[in-house]
Amino acid sequence: MPSSYSLSDVLERMYHNQLALEAALMELSLLVEQQGSQGVGENVRGALEVIGENAGHIKQGLARLRSKGSN
Numbered sequence: 001m002p003s004s005y006s007l008s009d010v011l012e013r014m015y016h017n018q019l020a021l022e023a024a025l026m027e028l029s030l031l032v033e034q035q036g037s038q039g040v041g042e043n044v045r046g047a048l049e050v051i052g053e054n055a056g057h058i059k060q061g062l063a064r065l066r067s068k069g070s071n
Helices: 007-034 038-069
Strands: none
Touching: 007 038
């Protein structure tokens, strides 16, 4: 295990955690909707939209950070 982690490595792991949480929330929202709680499912889907939008920005930022580090 490395003794120090680069900022881009830490941010990439956070990004992967965000994707995992997004997938878990989607599974839970589907379960909740199947049980008849449409309002809760809609709220979760709204939160998932924000997560998805932010994931795109994070991915672009990581790409820029990595490209600057390789120069």
